[in-house]
Amino acid sequence: MTDVLRVGIVGAGGYTGSELLRLCQGHPRLSVEFVAARDNAGKALGDVLPSVLGVPELAGRLLERFEPEQARNLAGRIDVAFTALPHAASAKVAAALWQQGIQVIDLSADYRLRDAEVYERTYGPHPHPELLETAVYGLVELHRDALRGARLIAAPGCYPTSAILPLAPLLANQLVELEGIIIDAKSGVSGAGRKPLPSTHFSECSEGLRPYKVAGAHRHTPEIEQELGRLAGAPLQVVFTPNLCPMTRGILAVAYARAKPSTTLAQCVEAARQMFGSTLVHVLEEALPDTLWVRGSACAHVAYRIDERTRTVLAMCTLDNLAKGASSQALQALNAARGWDDALGLPRIAMFP
Numbered sequence: 001m002t003d004v005l006r007v008g009i010v011g012a013g014g015y016t017g018s019e020l021l022r023l024c025q026g027h028p029r030l031s032v033e034f035v036a037a038r039d040n041a042g043k044a045l046g047d048v049l050p051s052v053l054g055v056p057e058l059a060g061r062l063l064e065r066f067e068p069e070q071a072r073n074l075a076g077r078i079d080v081a082f083t084a085l086p087h088a089a090s091a092k093v094a095a096a097l098w099q100q101g102i103q104v105i106d107l108s109a110d111y112r113l114r115d116a117e118v119y120e121r122t123y124g125p126h127p128h129p130e131l132l133e134t135a136v137y138g139l140v141e142l143h144r145d146a147l148r149g150a151r152l153i154a155a156p157g158c159y160p161t162s163a164i165l166p167l168a169p170l171l172a173n174q175l176v177e178l179e180g181i182i183i184d185a186k187s188g189v190s191g192a193g194r195k196p197l198p199s200t201h202f203s204e205c206s207e208g209l210r211p212y213k214v215a216g217a218h219r220h221t222p223e224i225e226q227e228l229g230r231l232a233g234a235p236l237q238v239v240f241t242p243n244l245c246p247m248t249r250g251i252l253a254v255a256y257a258r259a260k261p262s263t264t265l266a267q268c269v270e271a272a273r274q275m276f277g278s279t280l281v282h283v284l285e286e287a288l289p290d291t292l293w294v295r296g297s298a299c300a301h302v303a304y305r306i307d308e309r310t311r312t313v314l315a316m317c318t319l320d321n322l323a324k325g326a327s328s329q330a331l332q333a334l335n336a337a338r339g340w341d342d343a344l345g346l347p348r349i350a351m352f353p
């Protein structure tokens with residue numbers, strides 16, 4: 001391993017790609033050497049991402065322009081690539097880079113599902129189903145051992161991370177019933193990516209709050225069920241309701257699960273403390289989580305309560321969809337794959353307020 005890894009970011013003009021660019025700049029063992037775009041190929045970085053203006057190594061000299069995303073002959077230029085493209089497009093670029101011997105961390109959904117049939121039902125035909133077995137799901141808190149040395153990593157989805165993290169300790173320790181789990185999650189608008197859509201137009205979402213793709217229709221449902229079922233040791237189904245919330249960054253997920261007869265709040269908190277230890281997931285005890293406390297940080301906050309009248313466990317989580325829900329999580333997975341500290345180079349204090 002070289003001291004400093006040379007990094008490529010494909011899709012660097014998008015929201016998760018530009019967040020990667022920002023986070024890589026603060027990482028002591030990474031140097032971004034290649035940034036690629038599709039429609040923006042050939043354009044100056046600062047014209048597409050005004051956030052890099054004034055950073056000479058990004059906007060002035062080395063990385064002056066976006067290159068085309070066709071990934072050919074990059075093996076001599078980069079050691080690691082992040083692919084931050086829409087699904088299916090990402091799978092193709094990631095596979096081409098992986099075949100060149102480059103370590104790849106894909107931020108799309110393309111390599112997250114283990115079962116090719118489930119992928120096809122959810123997203124359509126997979127361009128490289130043969131690689132699904134090779135890819136490692138990049139949720140470090142749950143897959144640390146498998147990530148060590150992994151060359152193809154699937155960074156988890158933002159909603160799935162917010163749902164899986166708070167429920168994982170409960171299911172792994174049989175503290176809740178498997179049937180009847182409900183997850184209600186609210187996401188900031190940057191979760192929809194940079195391309196403008198009528199539904200994410202400022203005047204049509206800035207003061208409203210609405211559910212969408214309800215009753216099993218959201219594509220993240222199988223990913224949540226895959227990981228929770230693995231932890232529970234049995235297949236399970238969840239009701240997952242996503243909501244579009246008028247904020248730029250952040251996800252708040254509240255999961256409801258029926259407590260086992262002897263389950264106490266102290267057991268839930270202790271199970272989470274044991275599972276997350278010194279990782280980037282913090283277990284709150286007194287406070288209830290707030291998206292503002294994790295904005296721009298690589299951390300997630302989880303908290304628990306039990307409604308004793310109905311014996312329902314409330315498992316809550318906040319995270320930044322572009323950080324722990326995407327780009328810092330991808331870097332955390334790279335850190336784990338390389339045997340570095342989880343938090344190396346990552347911000348642990350949120351922008352506040």
Ligand SMILES: NC(=O)c1ccc[n+]([C@@H]2O[C@H](COP(=O)([O-])OP(=O)(O)OC[C@H]3O[C@@H](n4cnc5c(N)ncnc54)[C@H](OP(=O)(O)O)[C@@H]3O)[C@@H](O)[C@H]2O)c1
Pocket residue numbers: 011012013014015016017037038039040041069084085086087089090107108109156157158190191192193194195321322325326
């Ligand atoms: N946003 C989030 O909170 C979030 C969280 C977790 C995971 N993800 C996943 O991460 C990936 C990137 O998401 P994002 O939010 O960064 O998206 P985005 O802002 O829309 O950026 C996507 C980038 O991909 C490039 N691109 C390349 N091939 C493309 C194609 N065939 N069609 C459209 N764009 C193409 C575009 O470059 P040009 O502009 O140059 O064409 C664009 O900059 C997606 O798979 C998404 O599901 C997103």
